[in-house]
């Protein structure tokens with residue numbers, strides 16, 4: 406069977422159009438905003454104006470089908486779009502494919518009832534509101550959702566939620582949140598203990614305690630207390646006990662979507678590294694002529710290339726209904742660490758300038774650190790990867806099934 410790396414003409418066309426739009430329309434605004442250290446108001450205004458242009462250019466909701474005002478791209482097409490958008494800070498917002506809304510849209514599209522889709526997916530798809538996803542809790546390991554302590558108890562036709570969440574990205578200003586809560590504490594297996602609910606926000610008993618300050622500043626990752634939050638039974642998303650499954654369904658493609666954006670981000674860092682090395686002169690030659698610097702470039706290029714192949718292969722598997730969890734876990738760990746290392750090397754090549762706040766690199770590095778934690782810490786993914794390797798070996802006497810099933 407031949408292996409083709411050519412893009413379908415429609416995907417190539419979309420890639421070119423997104424690239425052009427990002428270069429011409431988004432990047433100049435992105436650079437201006439970061440130069441001016443713009444406040445949130447300026448960001449919002451700029452994004453609103455650019456969103457209008459993106460819609461007019463037919464670059465809106467790349468991940469949704471046309472009946473939801475989308476471009477109907479599958480995961481492979483999305484890899485190209487997200488990598489282009491990920492080259493700027495605001496690019497994903499401009500085309501309405503930002504986290505956590507993109508993942509929530511996928512989830513609602515797949516799991517929502519007709520009524521839930523009209524009420525929650527429609528305004529999200531039209532860019533009229535934002536949403537959040539609240540699973541992680543401060544008291545118990547986010548890595549193990551079977552420990553979730555937030556409870557949902559049936560009371561008449563309603564569910565009553567009590568608990569404590571944090572890092573619910575985007576919750577401040579969101580119109581609703583998908584909340585994972587324990588409905589069946591004695592269920593066996595423990596993965597069947599949780600259910601998910603759509604909570605209109607703000608609502609009585611939904612208290613944003615604070616916006617958790619992070620390395621990357623206040624970035625809308627609030628801590629939330631739920632006290633007797635009452636929601637109607639029809640706001641359960643998916644079936645009772647399916648909260649874990651829904652979370653896994655949501656996180657698989659959402660993790661890969663992060664990787665796609667990080668590829669774009671890492672590419673920018675590598676380009677900055679090369680640009681600086683070509684311009685900076687020391688000890689008789691430009692930095693780009695020195696082997697130590699060339700090795701940094703070469704290592705970065707190899708890691709980025711590997712990451713791109715991994716993203717595309719995992720996307721291909723999702724798109725074709727093949728098992729993809731092992732590939733997505735491997736890709737997530739690899740790309741998150743590649744991003745970190747390439748930004749670090751770019752800072753090294755920039756010297757003191759790299760350490761300063763005069764270039765975007767320091768901000769990129771602070772933001773990139775979260776990549777190794779959010780949507781599953783490295784160690785948790787690596788535990789899964791190793792488990793799959795061991796079971797493939799036990800079953801087949803080799804590890805091929807757990808290493809991409811390629812060669």
Ligand SMILES: Cc1cc2nc3c(=O)[nH]c(=O)nc-3n(C[C@H](O)[C@H](O)[C@H](O)COP(=O)(O)OP(=O)(O)OC[C@H]3O[C@@H](n4cnc5c(N)ncnc54)[C@H](O)[C@@H]3O)c2cc1C
Pocket residue numbers: 505537538539540541542545546547548549571572573574575626775778779780781782783784785788
């Ligand atoms: C920027 C950012 C945005 C986020 N957005 C959201 C969001 O929108 N919604 C949401 O619900 N959550 C969100 N999170 C939370 C994120 O999903 C959790 O941080 C993640 O699941 C890890 O959980 P934890 O922080 O509780 O760490 P813990 O579970 O306490 O783990 C801490 C460390 O322990 C180690 N560890 C854990 N388990 C194992 C294991 N089995 N083997 C070996 N080592 C292990 C790892 O090194 C891990 O980093 C976000 C986090 C960040 C940083």
